Amino acid sequence: MNSQHEKQTDLPQLAQLTAFIDQNWDNLVDSLREWLSIPSISSQPEHGADVRTAADWAQEYLKKIGFPQCSIIETAGHPLISGFWKMNESAPTLLIYGHYDVQPTDPLDEWQTPPFSPDIRDGKMYCRGASDDKGQVFLVLAALQAWAKVQGAPPLNIRVLLEGEEEAGGEAISLYVREHGDELAADSVLICDTAMISPTQPSLITGLRGILYTELAMNGARHDLHSGSYGGVAPNPLHGLCLLLTRLKGEDGRINIPELQAAIHPPDAEEKRFWDEDPLKIAAELAREMGVTELVGENEFAPLERLGVRPTLEIHGILGGYTGAGAKTVIPASATAKLSMRLPAGLSPQTVFSWLEKAVYRACPAGYTVKLHNLHSGDGVAVSKENSAIQAASRALRTVYGVDPIFMREGGSIPIAALFTSTLNAPVVLMGFGLPDDNIHAPNENLSLEQLRKGMKTVAAFFGYLARG
Amino acid sequence: MNSQHEKQTDLPQLAQLTAFIDQNWDNLVDSLREWLSIPSISSQPEHGADVRTAADWAQEYLKKIGFPQCSIIETAGHPLISGFWKMNESAPTLLIYGHYDVQPTDPLDEWQTPPFSPDIRDGKMYCRGASDDKGQVFLVLAALQAWAKVQGAPPLNIRVLLEGEEEAGGEAISLYVREHGDELAADSVLICDTAMISPTQPSLITGLRGILYTELAMNGARHDLHSGSYGGVAPNPLHGLCLLLTRLKGEDGRINIPELQAAIHPPDAEEKRFWDEDPLKIAAELAREMGVTELVGENEFAPLERLGVRPTLEIHGILGGYTGAGAKTVIPASATAKLSMRLPAGLSPQTVFSWLEKAVYRACPAGYTVKLHNLHSGDGVAVSKENSAIQAASRALRTVYGVDPIFMREGGSIPIAALFTSTLNAPVVLMGFGLPDDNIHAPNENLSLEQLRKGMKTVAAFFGYLARG
Numbered sequence: 001m002n003s004q005h006e007k008q009t010d011l012p013q014l015a016q017l018t019a020f021i022d023q024n025w026d027n028l029v030d031s032l033r034e035w036l037s038i039p040s041i042s043s044q045p046e047h048g049a050d051v052r053t054a055a056d057w058a059q060e061y062l063k064k065i066g067f068p069q070c071s072i073i074e075t076a077g078h079p080l081i082s083g084f085w086k087m088n089e090s091a092p093t094l095l096i097y098g099h100y101d102v103q104p105t106d107p108l109d110e111w112q113t114p115p116f117s118p119d120i121r122d123g124k125m126y127c128r129g130a131s132d133d134k135g136q137v138f139l140v141l142a143a144l145q146a147w148a149k150v151q152g153a154p155p156l157n158i159r160v161l162l163e164g165e166e167e168a169g170g171e172a173i174s175l176y177v178r179e180h181g182d183e184l185a186a187d188s189v190l191i192c193d194t195a196m197i198s199p200t201q202p203s204l205i206t207g208l209r210g211i212l213y214t215e216l217a218m219n220g221a222r223h224d225l226h227s228g229s230y231g232g233v234a235p236n237p238l239h240g241l242c243l244l245l246t247r248l249k250g251e252d253g254r255i256n257i258p259e260l261q262a263a264i265h266p267p268d269a270e271e272k273r274f275w276d277e278d279p280l281k282i283a284a285e286l287a288r289e290m291g292v293t294e295l296v297g298e299n300e301f302a303p304l305e306r307l308g309v310r311p312t313l314e315i316h317g318i319l320g321g322y323t324g325a326g327a328k329t330v331i332p333a334s335a336t337a338k339l340s341m342r343l344p345a346g347l348s349p350q351t352v353f354s355w356l357e358k359a360v361y362r363a364c365p366a367g368y369t370v371k372l373h374n375l376h377s378g379d380g381v382a383v384s385k386e387n388s389a390i391q392a393a394s395r396a397l398r399t400v401y402g403v404d405p406i407f408m409r410e411g412g413s414i415p416i417a418a419l420f421t422s423t424l425n426a427p428v429v430l431m432g433f434g435l436p437d438d439n440i441h442a443p444n445e446n447l448s449l450e451q452l453r454k455g456m457k458t459v460a461a462f463f464g465y466l467a468r469g
Numbered sequence: 470m471n472s473q474h475e476k477q478t479d480l481p482q483l484a485q486l487t488a489f490i491d492q493n494w495d496n497l498v499d500s501l502r503e504w505l506s507i508p509s510i511s512s513q514p515e516h517g518a519d520v521r522t523a524a525d526w527a528q529e530y531l532k533k534i535g536f537p538q539c540s541i542i543e544t545a546g547h548p549l550i551s552g553f554w555k556m557n558e559s560a561p562t563l564l565i566y567g568h569y570d571v572q573p574t575d576p577l578d579e580w581q582t583p584p585f586s587p588d589i590r591d592g593k594m595y596c597r598g599a600s601d602d603k604g605q606v607f608l609v610l611a612a613l614q615a616w617a618k619v620q621g622a623p624p625l626n627i628r629v630l631l632e633g634e635e636e637a638g639g640e641a642i643s644l645y646v647r648e649h650g651d652e653l654a655a656d657s658v659l660i661c662d663t664a665m666i667s668p669t670q671p672s673l674i675t676g677l678r679g680i681l682y683t684e685l686a687m688n689g690a691r692h693d694l695h696s697g698s699y700g701g702v703a704p705n706p707l708h709g710l711c712l713l714l715t716r717l718k719g720e721d722g723r724i725n726i727p728e729l730q731a732a733i734h735p736p737d738a739e740e741k742r743f744w745d746e747d748p749l750k751i752a753a754e755l756a757r758e759m760g761v762t763e764l765v766g767e768n769e770f771a772p773l774e775r776l777g778v779r780p781t782l783e784i785h786g787i788l789g790g791y792t793g794a795g796a797k798t799v800i801p802a803s804a805t806a807k808l809s810m811r812l813p814a815g816l817s818p819q820t821v822f823s824w825l826e827k828a829v830y831r832a833c834p835a836g837y838t839v840k841l842h843n844l845h846s847g848d849g850v851a852v853s854k855e856n857s858a859i860q861a862a863s864r865a866l867r868t869v870y871g872v873d874p875i876f877m878r879e880g881g882s883i884p885i886a887a888l889f890t891s892t893l894n895a896p897v898v899l900m901g902f903g904l905p906d907d908n909i910h911a912p913n914e915n916l917s918l919e920q921l922r923k924g925m926k927t928v929a930a931f932f933g934y935l936a937r938g
Binding site: 169209211213220221222223225226227228229230231232233234235236238239241242243245246249250251253286290291292294295296297298303306307310312314315316317318319320321322323326327328329330331336338340342365366367368375376410411412413 | 678695696698699701715759761791801805807837844845880882
């Protein structure tokens with residue numbers, strides 16, 4: 001994919017950085033175990049004290065590494081951790097983002113070992129938070145620790161900003177970034193909170209789709225009706241929603257919003273070729289992961305294109321009528337559907353909302369009224385492959401993994417990445433060391449120790465390459 | 470509608486029966502108040518003792534009227550009350566069915582007076598159960614009481630069978646009827662548990678639709694997916710259900726099951742003319758009741774035809790994904806829909822289930838699997854207008870109301886009516902004295918006192934006409 005096979009720039013400190021990581025491996029793993037043992041589940045109030053303990057642990061570790069400035073920032077929810085290690089005025093500044101909170105652990109009985117007792121087996125560290133995101137935050141800290149040991153300080157100015165509400169949808173960090181954008185000034189941002197395609201094929205995420213999350217409310221009769229007395233003449237908003245939703249998107253997966261289709265830029269020819277050739281056999285891999293025999297959607301587009309840049313429209317839930325056990329013959333007066341759209345970077349979710357709203361009115365069958373509500377939205381992100389931070393990350397991955405990374409578009413949305421892009425006007429490097437089978441948000445979450453170690457070395461190299469520009 | 474303007478057969482006892490009801494009106498109303506005050510909510514275990522008290526009250530009233538045989542029959546749930554008053558071997562036998570249990574009362578704060586403190590205002594008795602069904606059972610008992618006073622006994626053999634689980638979907642009565650069909654032998658059945666069109670237009674129900682209640686389960690991927698990571702290639706059973714359900718029934722309201730459409734008999738020409746002419750302005754009345762400006766469904770058929778004999782397919786609920794507050798971007802692995810069909814009398818719900826099952830497989834979009842479950846079903850009922858019991862009821866209504874009754878098809882299903890029809894092989898007279906604004910199953914349930922009084926007189930006359938054949 002990356003056709004620029006430029007000569008590998010030598011990094012004089014690399015051997016020492018690598019040696020530090022290898023020689024201190026057991027200590028590093030023990031430190032990570034310690035952090036992982038703290039059940040910092042941000043969405044469960046009974047774990048409030050644990051979240052605080054995990055924040056304190058991170059602050060202590062920053063101090064231990066040698067951060068001259070480092071503080072806990074109180075918020076309305078869980079605290080932020082801020083650190084700054086200033087090299088000199090002329091050096092570039094990198095902002096490192098991550099989160100120290102974790103997902104809940106249900107269903108508990110599906111864990112092979114207790115979720116907060118880190119257990120190493122088959123070369124993997126099993127623990128809630130191992131991959132998402134404590135393990136990946138820790139590998140960045142270990143890379144900084146290596147630089148501190150090898151030459152007393154990182155090779156560039158480093159800001160760290162960690163949050164404790166990522167898994168709970170908390171607003172503290174976005175409020176903070178909006179209010180303190182000036183203090184956070186950085187030339188680039190590093191987020192290690194994603195996964196690679198495979199342990200032998202490093203990848204960098206150069207695009208994230210935006211998101212628009214809406215709720216569609218449909219009304220029929222004034223009050224609920226009995227299907228015996230009114231079935232055959234009454235509007236049934238559950239049926240009305242089905243009609244409307246299939247008009248917005250049919251079996252072919254195409255979204256029937258003309259303004260949206262017209263606004264989609266044709267993809268870069270090289271990227272399009274890569275998607276169409278599917279050299280990584282993503283289509284088969286996706287089918288395997290989902291346990292299906294065929295993919296559903298816009299089959300005239302390659303799966304990678306559909307996941308990375310095509311807009312999507314998904315129904316997440318339909319509420320109305322009766323869904324308990326047994327039978328109830330109600331025709332509900334109203335019903336609502338939760339709908340989200342993933343949007344190619346560059347499209348404003350607000351604009352798309354107005355297009356969707358028009359399409360909803362057009363598609364509404366006779367006898368019903370509808371109203372569309374905008375619940376939340378987030379911009380997409382697109383980073384040029386030519387950007388120097390992406391180039392530094394690419395070089396670091398090639399150095400450690402021995403192969404060029406693939407540039408991927410990620411289908412998901414990371415609102416904080418979009419916020420850093422827009423508020424700080426800094427490119428975001430999304431370099432994750434997770435793997436597809438890490439079981440994040442699921443029982444038996446794990447992180448490959450090989451990935452942990454390579455991640456530390458890659459990030460250490462990244463700092464060096466980035467510092468040199 | 471009833472073109473047989475035969476000369477009114479005189480009923481010698483009618484003046485005395487009517488006089489008894491008028492002269493004892495206050496006592497009769499007081500007795501009904503007493504019964505209504507007992508909160509016999511069958512679906513709420515905390516009211517178990519009240520249900521029993523209401524059963525005891527009914528048994529005592531049967532004794533007071535003069536029933537020579539009368540007993541409480543224990544069941545797995547709430548008791549049945551059985552009474553038999555034998556006139557002589559050669560007289561016809563009428564089985565009277567009703568229920569003494571009532572619906573719950575929520576939302577309680579919408580009641581103008583407490584639900585179990587019978588309150589008379591504006592000529593109506595307000596109380597839970599006033600119309601459904603204690604008030605209507607009571608008017609039948611009062612008619613029997615009148616006959617007992619006037620000539621010592623009813624003019625024909627009377628069986629009474631009351632249940633206490635109608636509002637809780639209990640099975641006790643159907644088990645009993647199936648096991649004791651022989652002992653219940655009757656020439657016809659009277660059920661007063663429905664409503665008339667208006668206080669000036671009596672009506673008799675000559676048809677009930679059957680019901681088939683199913684649950685449709687659709688599967689996509691092996692487990693729930695995140696719309697960011699899989700949106701665009703993943704099956705979404707919520708969307709799959711929408712596609713399937715709109716293929717089963719489009720905006721035109723027509724059910725796409727060819728076997729079903731082929732099995733529908735063309736309606737009787739006279740009935741069809743009545744539906745099409747809509748002399749009662751039912752279309753406008755239905756729109757008013759529902760608070761809508763247009764009816765939804767098969768607009769090429771008249772509303773009365775759509776409600777009474779056309780098959781319907783309604784979605785009662787769709788379960789799957791996320792329907793709580795806020796946003797969650799899940800693509801569920803599976804989703805289910807509750808679907809019911811109302812069926813013209815004469816069609817076997819089992820046969821229709823097999824047709825629906827085939828239609829569901831045909832309509833299932835690519836990438837999904839479906840399974841249809843039969844939750845329950847009930848046969849429809851059709852009684853000929855020429856039947857002597859219907860003729861006797863018609864005559865009684867004309868005598869008391871001064872106008873011919875209209876013969877109506879009712880859209881709802883009354884499974885016990887179908888069971889009486891099939892088990893006892895006896896025609897069912899569905900002669901209700903409720904009105905459309907009785908608020909049954911809702912706050913401020915009421916029964917018009919005028920309807921209560923006319924109902925007593927009509928049922929008394931009905932006994933007389935039926936006895937004479």
